[in-house]
Amino acid sequence: MQHPIITKDTFDFLRQLERNNNREWFTENKSSFKSVESDVKAFYAAAMDHLKKHDEIEKIKLFRIYRDVRFSKDKTPYKAHFGGSFARAGARLRGGYYIHIKPGDSFIAAGFWEPNKEDLLRIRKELELDAEEFKKVINEASFKKIWGSLIGDEVKTAPKGFDKSHQDIDLIKKKQYIFVRKFSDKEVLSKEFAKMVDDSFKAIRPYFDLMSDILTTNLNGESLLD
Numbered sequence: 001m002q003h004p005i006i007t008k009d010t011f012d013f014l015r016q017l018e019r020n021n022n023r024e025w026f027t028e029n030k031s032s033f034k035s036v037e038s039d040v041k042a043f044y045a046a047a048m049d050h051l052k053k054h055d056e057i058e059k060i061k062l063f064r065i066y067r068d069v070r071f072s073k074d075k076t077p078y079k080a081h082f083g084g085s086f087a088r089a090g091a092r093l094r095g096g097y098y099i100h101i102k103p104g105d106s107f108i109a110a111g112f113w114e115p116n117k118e119d120l121l122r123i124r125k126e127l128e129l130d131a132e133e134f135k136k137v138i139n140e141a142s143f144k145k146i147w148g149s150l151i152g153d154e155v156k157t158a159p160k161g162f163d164k165s166h167q168d169i170d171l172i173k174k175k176q177y178i179f180v181r182k183f184s185d186k187e188v189l190s191k192e193f194a195k196m197v198d199d200s201f202k203a204i205r206p207y208f209d210l211m212s213d214i215l216t217t218n219l220n221g222e223s224l225l226d
Contacts, residue, residue, distance in 0.1 A: 001195035003050070004042040009035070010082075011185065018080035026078060033065070039069045041100065043165070044084045045141070047099060050198045056089035061068075076210050081105070082132040090180045092225060094119070094215050095208050097201055105204070106188045108197055110204040112211065113152070119215055124159060124172050126214045131168040138179075152176030177211070179204060 013036045017026070026096035027032065041062060048060045059094055062084040069075045081102035088095050098109040114163050115123065127134060137143065154174045162172055188194055216225050 003046050004039065005191060006043055006101055006188050007036070007191060010039060010101065011189065014082075014101075015103050017078055019031050020126065021076040021078055021080065023077055029070070037065070040082045044099065047197060048083075049192065050087055050194070051086055051097065051201060055208075056204055058087045058089045059124060061085045061087070070105055079092070079172075092105060092216060093208070093212050095203075095211060096123065099197065103185055105182075106185070107180050107182045108200060109178055109180045110147075110201065111176070111207070113176045113178050115175075120216055123177065124162065125219060127168055127171045128162060128166060131171055133210065135168075136173070137210050140206070140224070143203060143206065145178040146200055147181055150174070150177060151180060152178045198217055 010108060013032055016029070017033075021028075044060060044062055048057055051057050062080075063079070064080050065082070067074075067079055068090065069077065081100060086097040088097075095110070095112050098113075100107050100109070112119070112123075145187075150171070152174045153176050156173075158169055158173055160167070164171070175179075180189055182206045183193070183196070187196065217223055
């Protein structure tokens with residue numbers, strides 16, 4: 001069975017929405033939205049089915065197109081993109097995947113974008129103790145060709161309790177541990193897009209395997225799951 005695709009209609013709708021981001025226009029074009037939303041949901045559902053063939057996925061979350069404008073300076077009521085995340089199974093695996101669909105700014109991501117404070121401290125402590133295995137995984141040539149460099153928000157100098165002169169402070173001071181791969185509009189609209197996404201998610205696995213091991217053990221390597 002062929003994987004559902006992202007269609008030109010989806011991009012056309014999102015472009016029009018960006019130009020006409022108001023409730024009147026959206027109400028008039030609600031049927032068009034429902035049509036492209038259905039196509040996008042089918043794509044995300046199929047992406048999850050493929051992910052489940054090589055990873056354990058706990059849940060999928062498709063983000064609503066309606067924006068929460070209560071605390072935002074930007075009062076436009078709608079997002080001009082589609083987004084969805086896939087959480088890996090519970091305490092044993094951790095981390096997740098994300099797919100972002102927007103004309104001119106489509107990308108996928110994987111990693112840890114909102115680690116809780118305990119997980120963040122555990123990652124930092126591991127890197128403080130010995131970051132060599134971590135650096136070996138993320139700098140491996142075939143991995144780097146697909147995913148590029150580690151990104152994420154970070155503190156200005158050093159987290160509390162860590163030496164700002166540590167040789168790996170560039171890794172320790174991160175608050176997120178994420179990889180992002182961008183795609184052109186032509187790639188997103190191609191029949192090969194779903195395969196490119198899934199192949200990329202397969203390629204991130206060495207990173208996830210290492211991080212799962214870190215987050216389920218203490219600094220002595222003893223399991224925290226027992």
